[in-house]
Amino acid sequence: MAADPLRWVRRDIRGIVPYQAKVFPQGIKLDANENPFPWPAVFTERLGREAFTDAFNRYPDGAATGLRQALSGYTGREPAEILVSNGSDEAIQLFLLTFGGPGLATVVANPTFVMYAMATRYLGGKVIDVPLLEVEGVFHLDVAGILAAAAREETRLIVICNPNNPTGNCFPEEDILAVVNGTDKPVVVDEAYYEFSGQTLAPRLAELPNLLIMRTFSKAFGLAGLRVGYTLGAPELIREINKVRQPFNVNAFSQGAARLALAEAPAFQAQVRQVLAGRERLWPELHRFAWQVYPTDANFIFLRPRAADLAAGVRLAGAIFQGLLDQGIMVRRLGDALRITIGRPVENERLLAALAVLQETQNGGWSV
Ligand SMILES: Cc1ncc(COP(=O)(O)O)c(C=O)c1O
Numbered sequence: 042m043a044a045d046p047l048r049w050v051r052r053d054i055r056g057i058v059p060y061q062a063k064v065f066p067q068g069i070k071l072d073a074n075e076n077p078f079p080w081p082a083v084f085t086e087r088l089g090r091e092a093f094t095d096a097f098n099r100y101p102d103g104a105a106t107g108l109r110q111a112l113s114g115y116t117g118r119e120p121a122e123i124l125v126s127n128g129s130d131e132a133i134q135l136f137l138l139t140f141g142g143p144g145l146a147t148v149v150a151n152p153t154f155v156m157y158a159m160a161t162r163y164l165g166g167k168v169i170d171v172p173l174l175e176v177e178g179v180f181h182l183d184v185a186g187i188l189a190a191a192a193r194e195e196t197r198l199i200v201i202c203n204p205n206n207p208t209g210n211c212f213p214e215e216d217i218l219a220v221v222n223g224t225d226k227p228v229v230v231d232e233a234y235y236e237f238s239g240q241t242l243a244p245r246l247a248e249l250p251n252l253l254i255m256r257t258f259s260k261a262f263g264l265a266g267l268r269v270g271y272t273l274g275a276p277e278l279i280r281e282i283n284k285v286r287q288p289f290n291v292n293a294f295s296q297g298a299a300r301l302a303l304a305e306a307p308a309f310q311a312q313v314r315q316v317l318a319g320r321e322r323l324w325p326e327l328h329r330f331a332w333q334v335y336p337t338d339a340n341f342i343f344l345r346p347r348a349a350d351l352a353a354g355v356r357l358a359g360a361i362f363q364g365l366l367d368q369g370i371m372v373r374r375l376g377d378a379l380r381i382t383i384g385r386p387v388e389n390e391r392l393l394a395a396l397a398v399l400q401e402t403q404n405g406g407w408s409v
Contacts, residue, residue, distance in 0.1 A: 076263035081308035101293035129270030209337030236261030
Protein backbone atom coordinates (compact mmCIF):
# COMPACT_ATOMS: atom_id res chain seq x y z
CA MET A 42 0.00 0.00 0.00
CA ALA A 43 1.40 3.42 -0.96
CA ALA A 44 1.96 5.51 2.12
CA ASP A 45 0.00 8.75 2.25
CA PRO A 46 0.89 10.33 5.59
CA LEU A 47 -0.75 13.58 4.49
CA ARG A 48 -4.16 12.01 5.01
CA TRP A 49 -3.44 11.91 8.75
CA VAL A 50 -2.90 15.64 8.93
CA ARG A 51 -5.90 17.26 10.61
CA ARG A 52 -8.37 18.45 8.02
CA ASP A 53 -8.55 21.94 9.54
CA ILE A 54 -4.73 22.24 9.48
CA ARG A 55 -4.67 21.36 5.78
CA GLY A 56 -7.08 24.23 5.19
CA ILE A 57 -4.83 26.82 6.85
CA VAL A 58 -2.93 29.30 4.71
CA PRO A 59 0.42 29.82 6.48
CA TYR A 60 1.58 33.23 7.65
CA GLN A 61 4.28 34.28 5.21
CA ALA A 62 6.73 36.84 6.50
CA LYS A 63 8.60 38.68 3.77
CA VAL A 64 12.37 39.03 3.59
CA PHE A 65 13.51 42.12 1.67
CA PRO A 66 17.18 42.84 2.43
CA GLN A 67 17.80 44.70 -0.82
CA GLY A 68 15.14 47.36 -0.39
CA ILE A 69 13.35 49.72 1.97
CA LYS A 70 11.29 47.56 4.27
CA LEU A 71 8.23 49.37 5.56
CA ASP A 72 5.97 46.35 5.92
CA ALA A 73 6.54 44.85 9.39
CA ASN A 74 6.50 47.76 11.86
CA GLU A 75 10.04 47.14 13.04
CA ASN A 76 12.35 49.79 14.47
CA PRO A 77 14.07 51.05 11.27
CA PHE A 78 17.26 52.23 12.97
CA PRO A 79 20.37 50.15 13.58
CA TRP A 80 20.99 49.37 17.25
CA PRO A 81 22.31 52.33 19.25
CA ALA A 82 26.12 52.14 19.50
CA VAL A 83 26.04 52.13 23.30
CA PHE A 84 23.83 49.03 23.22
CA THR A 85 25.89 47.17 20.62
CA GLU A 86 29.09 47.83 22.55
CA ARG A 87 27.65 46.56 25.82
CA LEU A 88 26.17 43.53 24.08
CA GLY A 89 29.58 42.62 22.68
CA ARG A 90 31.23 43.07 26.06
CA GLU A 91 28.63 41.60 28.39
CA ALA A 92 26.26 39.19 26.66
CA PHE A 93 28.95 36.72 25.70
CA THR A 94 30.00 36.16 29.27
CA ASP A 95 26.98 33.85 29.62
CA ALA A 96 27.71 30.13 29.49
CA PHE A 97 26.07 29.18 26.20
CA ASN A 98 27.08 25.53 26.65
CA ARG A 99 24.43 25.45 29.39
CA TYR A 100 20.68 25.67 28.98
CA PRO A 101 19.29 29.14 29.54
CA ASP A 102 17.50 30.16 32.72
CA GLY A 103 14.04 28.91 31.74
CA ALA A 104 12.43 31.24 34.25
CA ALA A 105 14.25 34.26 32.73
CA THR A 106 14.88 35.46 36.27
CA GLY A 107 17.23 38.33 35.43
CA LEU A 108 15.11 39.62 32.57
CA ARG A 109 11.92 39.44 34.64
CA GLN A 110 13.67 41.40 37.38
CA ALA A 111 14.69 44.05 34.84
CA LEU A 112 11.17 44.07 33.38
CA SER A 113 9.80 44.58 36.85
CA GLY A 114 11.73 47.84 37.02
CA TYR A 115 10.57 48.85 33.54
CA THR A 116 6.88 47.99 33.96
CA GLY A 117 6.35 48.66 37.66
CA ARG A 118 4.96 45.13 38.12
CA GLU A 119 6.31 42.32 40.31
CA PRO A 120 8.40 39.54 38.71
CA ALA A 121 5.60 37.08 39.64
CA GLU A 122 3.30 39.11 37.37
CA ILE A 123 5.61 38.68 34.35
CA LEU A 124 6.00 35.84 31.86
CA VAL A 125 8.72 35.98 29.19
CA SER A 126 8.09 34.40 25.78
CA ASN A 127 9.72 33.81 22.42
CA GLY A 128 8.23 36.93 20.91
CA SER A 129 4.65 37.81 21.71
CA ASP A 130 3.63 35.38 18.98
CA GLU A 131 4.53 32.63 21.43
CA ALA A 132 2.57 34.34 24.19
CA ILE A 133 -0.55 34.17 22.02
CA GLN A 134 -0.02 30.44 21.59
CA LEU A 135 0.49 30.03 25.33
CA PHE A 136 -2.81 31.79 26.04
CA LEU A 137 -4.58 29.50 23.61
CA LEU A 138 -2.94 26.40 25.10
CA THR A 139 -4.05 27.55 28.54
CA PHE A 140 -7.58 28.72 27.83
CA GLY A 141 -8.52 27.49 24.35
CA GLY A 142 -8.90 24.23 22.50
CA PRO A 143 -11.09 22.41 19.98
CA GLY A 144 -14.47 24.09 19.64
CA LEU A 145 -13.56 26.90 22.04
CA ALA A 146 -13.70 30.46 20.81
CA THR A 147 -11.50 33.55 20.73
CA VAL A 148 -13.15 36.93 20.24
CA VAL A 149 -11.25 39.35 18.00
CA ALA A 150 -12.09 42.75 16.53
CA ASN A 151 -11.06 42.83 12.88
CA PRO A 152 -9.20 44.22 11.16
CA THR A 153 -6.56 43.28 13.71
CA PHE A 154 -3.34 41.30 14.10
CA VAL A 155 -3.88 37.98 12.36
CA MET A 156 -2.00 35.71 14.80
CA TYR A 157 -4.83 35.70 17.37
CA ALA A 158 -7.05 33.95 14.84
CA MET A 159 -4.28 31.75 13.44
CA ALA A 160 -3.21 30.46 16.88
CA THR A 161 -6.85 29.75 17.70
CA ARG A 162 -7.24 27.71 14.53
CA TYR A 163 -4.06 25.70 15.14
CA LEU A 164 -5.83 24.22 18.15
CA GLY A 165 -9.10 23.57 16.38
CA GLY A 166 -10.75 26.53 18.05
CA LYS A 167 -13.04 29.02 16.41
CA VAL A 168 -12.81 32.74 15.95
CA ILE A 169 -15.67 35.10 16.68
CA ASP A 170 -15.09 38.33 14.82
CA VAL A 171 -16.76 41.47 16.15
CA PRO A 172 -15.67 43.95 13.46
CA LEU A 173 -14.43 47.38 14.45
CA LEU A 174 -16.88 50.19 13.77
CA GLU A 175 -15.60 52.90 11.48
CA VAL A 176 -17.15 56.23 12.40
CA GLU A 177 -16.01 59.31 10.53
CA GLY A 178 -12.62 57.88 9.72
CA VAL A 179 -11.92 56.51 13.21
CA PHE A 180 -12.05 52.86 14.22
CA HIS A 181 -13.91 52.01 17.43
CA LEU A 182 -14.46 48.86 19.44
CA ASP A 183 -18.01 47.51 19.29
CA VAL A 184 -18.09 47.11 23.08
CA ALA A 185 -21.63 45.71 23.23
CA GLY A 186 -20.87 43.27 20.42
CA ILE A 187 -17.66 42.10 22.09
CA LEU A 188 -19.43 41.58 25.42
CA ALA A 189 -22.21 39.61 23.73
CA ALA A 190 -19.58 37.42 22.07
CA ALA A 191 -17.68 37.10 25.36
CA ALA A 192 -20.84 35.82 27.04
CA ARG A 193 -21.18 32.93 24.63
CA GLU A 194 -20.68 29.54 26.24
CA GLU A 195 -17.76 28.56 23.98
CA THR A 196 -15.78 31.80 24.40
CA ARG A 197 -12.55 31.49 26.37
CA LEU A 198 -10.48 34.50 25.34
CA ILE A 199 -11.04 38.08 24.17
CA VAL A 200 -8.20 39.94 22.44
CA ILE A 201 -7.91 43.70 21.97
CA CYS A 202 -4.91 45.17 20.20
CA ASN A 203 -4.02 48.65 21.49
CA PRO A 204 -2.80 50.49 19.47
CA ASN A 205 -4.47 48.28 16.93
CA ASN A 206 -2.53 46.72 14.11
CA PRO A 207 -3.25 47.50 11.26
CA THR A 208 -5.42 50.57 11.91
CA GLY A 209 -2.83 52.23 14.19
CA ASN A 210 -5.15 53.90 16.70
CA CYS A 211 -5.59 53.41 20.42
CA PHE A 212 -9.12 52.86 21.67
CA PRO A 213 -10.49 54.99 24.51
CA GLU A 214 -9.44 53.49 27.82
CA GLU A 215 -13.05 53.46 29.05
CA ASP A 216 -14.04 51.20 26.13
CA ILE A 217 -11.29 48.69 26.92
CA LEU A 218 -12.16 48.80 30.61
CA ALA A 219 -15.83 48.25 29.77
CA VAL A 220 -14.82 45.00 28.07
CA VAL A 221 -12.45 43.88 30.84
CA ASN A 222 -14.97 44.70 33.55
CA GLY A 223 -17.92 43.34 31.58
CA THR A 224 -16.71 39.73 31.54
CA ASP A 225 -14.87 37.41 33.89
CA LYS A 226 -13.14 35.67 30.98
CA PRO A 227 -9.51 36.52 30.20
CA VAL A 228 -9.04 39.66 28.12
CA VAL A 229 -5.69 40.10 26.42
CA VAL A 230 -4.67 43.65 25.60
CA ASP A 231 -1.82 43.56 23.10
CA GLU A 232 0.42 46.56 23.75
CA ALA A 233 3.10 45.65 21.19
CA TYR A 234 3.35 49.33 20.23
CA TYR A 235 3.16 50.75 23.75
CA GLU A 236 6.43 52.69 23.51
CA PHE A 237 5.02 54.65 20.57
CA SER A 238 1.58 55.29 22.05
CA GLY A 239 2.56 55.82 25.68
CA GLN A 240 -0.81 54.33 26.67
CA THR A 241 -1.00 51.32 28.94
CA LEU A 242 -3.26 49.56 31.39
CA ALA A 243 -0.29 48.19 33.35
CA PRO A 244 -0.89 50.39 36.43
CA ARG A 245 -4.48 49.03 36.63
CA LEU A 246 -3.49 45.37 36.57
CA ALA A 247 -4.04 44.71 40.27
CA GLU A 248 -7.71 45.79 40.04
CA LEU A 249 -8.35 43.75 36.89
CA PRO A 250 -7.76 40.05 37.64
CA ASN A 251 -8.85 38.88 34.16
CA LEU A 252 -6.54 41.28 32.28
CA LEU A 253 -3.41 40.07 30.48
CA ILE A 254 -1.13 42.63 28.86
CA MET A 255 1.17 41.48 26.11
CA ARG A 256 4.27 43.39 24.99
CA THR A 257 7.32 42.83 22.82
CA PHE A 258 10.95 43.80 22.30
CA SER A 259 10.39 43.53 18.53
CA LYS A 260 9.17 47.06 17.90
CA ALA A 261 10.59 50.04 19.84
CA PHE A 262 13.50 48.00 21.26
CA GLY A 263 14.61 46.79 17.85
CA LEU A 264 15.05 43.13 18.80
CA ALA A 265 12.61 41.58 16.31
CA GLY A 266 15.30 39.17 15.15
CA LEU A 267 15.99 37.93 18.69
CA ARG A 268 12.37 37.03 19.56
CA VAL A 269 11.51 38.29 23.03
CA GLY A 270 8.07 39.20 24.29
CA TYR A 271 6.42 39.31 27.70
CA THR A 272 3.06 39.20 29.38
CA LEU A 273 1.85 41.02 32.47
CA GLY A 274 -0.97 39.54 34.53
CA ALA A 275 -2.13 38.46 37.94
CA PRO A 276 0.41 36.04 39.51
CA GLU A 277 -2.23 33.28 39.67
CA LEU A 278 -2.91 33.49 35.93
CA ILE A 279 0.77 33.84 35.03
CA ARG A 280 1.48 30.70 37.07
CA GLU A 281 -1.06 28.70 35.03
CA ILE A 282 0.14 29.99 31.65
CA ASN A 283 3.72 29.25 32.70
CA LYS A 284 2.83 25.54 32.89
CA VAL A 285 2.39 25.21 29.12
CA ARG A 286 5.57 27.08 28.24
CA GLN A 287 8.49 25.12 26.83
CA PRO A 288 11.11 24.90 29.59
CA PHE A 289 13.72 26.88 27.62
CA ASN A 290 11.51 29.01 25.41
CA VAL A 291 13.81 32.05 25.20
CA ASN A 292 17.48 31.51 24.48
CA ALA A 293 20.20 32.89 26.76
CA PHE A 294 21.56 35.40 24.27
CA SER A 295 18.15 36.94 23.67
CA GLN A 296 17.44 37.15 27.40
CA GLY A 297 20.76 38.97 27.89
CA ALA A 298 20.12 41.30 24.95
CA ALA A 299 16.65 42.20 26.22
CA ARG A 300 18.06 42.92 29.68
CA LEU A 301 20.68 45.22 28.16
CA ALA A 302 18.07 46.91 25.98
CA LEU A 303 16.18 47.84 29.14
CA ALA A 304 19.40 49.06 30.76
CA GLU A 305 19.97 51.26 27.71
CA ALA A 306 16.32 52.19 27.29
CA PRO A 307 17.04 55.94 26.87
CA ALA A 308 18.96 55.22 23.65
CA PHE A 309 15.98 53.34 22.23
CA GLN A 310 13.60 56.01 23.47
CA ALA A 311 15.61 58.53 21.44
CA GLN A 312 14.96 56.35 18.38
CA VAL A 313 11.27 56.23 19.24
CA ARG A 314 11.23 60.04 19.26
CA GLN A 315 12.81 60.03 15.80
CA VAL A 316 10.17 57.62 14.56
CA LEU A 317 7.44 59.85 16.00
CA ALA A 318 9.00 62.84 14.23
CA GLY A 319 8.95 60.81 11.01
CA ARG A 320 5.28 60.09 11.63
CA GLU A 321 4.58 63.82 12.05
CA ARG A 322 6.28 64.40 8.72
CA LEU A 323 4.61 61.57 6.80
CA TRP A 324 1.04 61.70 8.07
CA PRO A 325 0.04 65.09 6.63
CA GLU A 326 2.08 64.51 3.46
CA LEU A 327 0.23 61.29 2.72
CA HIS A 328 -3.00 63.28 2.43
CA ARG A 329 -1.53 64.87 -0.70
CA PHE A 330 -2.10 61.60 -2.44
CA ALA A 331 -5.82 61.94 -1.90
CA TRP A 332 -6.13 58.94 0.37
CA GLN A 333 -8.00 58.45 3.55
CA VAL A 334 -5.24 58.52 6.14
CA TYR A 335 -6.29 57.18 9.53
CA PRO A 336 -5.16 58.62 12.87
CA THR A 337 -2.34 56.61 14.43
CA ASP A 338 -0.74 56.15 17.85
CA ALA A 339 1.79 53.63 16.56
CA ASN A 340 4.85 53.53 14.27
CA PHE A 341 2.79 52.87 11.16
CA ILE A 342 0.05 54.52 9.14
CA PHE A 343 -3.05 52.88 7.72
CA LEU A 344 -4.51 54.36 4.56
CA ARG A 345 -7.18 53.64 2.05
CA PRO A 346 -7.29 54.90 -1.50
CA ARG A 347 -10.47 56.75 -2.28
CA ALA A 348 -12.01 54.41 -4.81
CA ALA A 349 -15.50 54.15 -6.26
CA ASP A 350 -16.11 50.75 -4.71
CA LEU A 351 -14.33 47.93 -2.93
CA ALA A 352 -13.21 46.19 -6.14
CA ALA A 353 -11.70 49.41 -7.48
CA GLY A 354 -10.07 50.02 -4.09
CA VAL A 355 -8.51 46.56 -4.06
CA ARG A 356 -7.17 47.11 -7.59
CA LEU A 357 -5.79 50.51 -6.71
CA ALA A 358 -4.15 49.33 -3.47
CA GLY A 359 -2.61 46.47 -5.44
CA ALA A 360 -1.29 48.83 -8.09
CA ILE A 361 0.23 51.13 -5.48
CA PHE A 362 1.77 48.21 -3.59
CA GLN A 363 3.35 46.89 -6.78
CA GLY A 364 4.38 50.36 -7.95
CA LEU A 365 6.22 50.95 -4.67
CA LEU A 366 7.81 47.51 -4.81
CA ASP A 367 9.06 48.23 -8.31
CA GLN A 368 10.79 51.26 -6.81
CA GLY A 369 12.37 49.19 -4.06
CA ILE A 370 9.91 49.89 -1.24
CA MET A 371 7.89 47.20 0.47
CA VAL A 372 4.73 48.14 2.36
CA ARG A 373 1.87 45.94 3.60
CA ARG A 374 -1.26 45.63 1.54
CA LEU A 375 -4.51 44.55 3.18
CA GLY A 376 -7.38 44.33 0.71
CA ASP A 377 -8.21 47.86 -0.36
CA ALA A 378 -5.88 49.43 2.21
CA LEU A 379 -2.17 49.84 2.82
CA ARG A 380 -0.19 49.88 6.05
CA ILE A 381 3.09 51.74 5.94
CA THR A 382 5.72 51.54 8.69
CA ILE A 383 7.54 54.78 9.55
CA GLY A 384 11.12 54.44 8.35
CA ARG A 385 14.33 56.38 8.84
CA PRO A 386 14.11 59.97 7.56
CA VAL A 387 15.81 59.11 4.26
CA GLU A 388 13.42 56.17 3.77
CA ASN A 389 10.39 58.35 4.45
CA GLU A 390 11.54 60.83 1.82
CA ARG A 391 12.11 57.99 -0.66
CA LEU A 392 8.59 56.79 0.02
CA LEU A 393 7.08 60.21 -0.65
CA ALA A 394 9.12 60.57 -3.84
CA ALA A 395 8.07 57.11 -5.02
CA LEU A 396 4.42 57.91 -4.35
CA ALA A 397 4.74 61.15 -6.32
CA VAL A 398 6.17 59.21 -9.27
CA LEU A 399 3.33 56.74 -9.06
CA GLN A 400 0.70 59.43 -8.81
CA GLU A 401 1.97 60.98 -12.01
CA THR A 402 2.26 57.76 -13.96
CA GLN A 403 -1.07 56.44 -12.72
CA ASN A 404 -2.92 59.15 -14.55
CA GLY A 405 -4.90 60.44 -11.61
CA GLY A 406 -5.78 56.91 -10.53
CA TRP A 407 -5.67 57.82 -6.84
CA SER A 408 -9.03 59.49 -6.72
CA VAL A 409 -10.96 57.08 -8.92
C1 LIG B 1 0.00 43.73 17.44
C2 LIG B 1 1.14 42.78 17.37
N1 LIG B 1 1.28 41.87 18.33
C3 LIG B 1 2.27 41.00 18.31
C4 LIG B 1 3.19 40.99 17.28
C5 LIG B 1 4.25 39.95 17.27
O1 LIG B 1 5.38 40.40 17.86
P1 LIG B 1 6.58 39.47 18.25
O2 LIG B 1 7.69 39.82 17.32
O3 LIG B 1 6.88 39.82 19.67
O4 LIG B 1 6.15 38.04 18.11
C6 LIG B 1 3.09 41.92 16.26
C7 LIG B 1 4.04 41.91 15.15
O5 LIG B 1 3.85 42.50 14.12
C8 LIG B 1 2.02 42.83 16.30
O6 LIG B 1 1.83 43.73 15.34
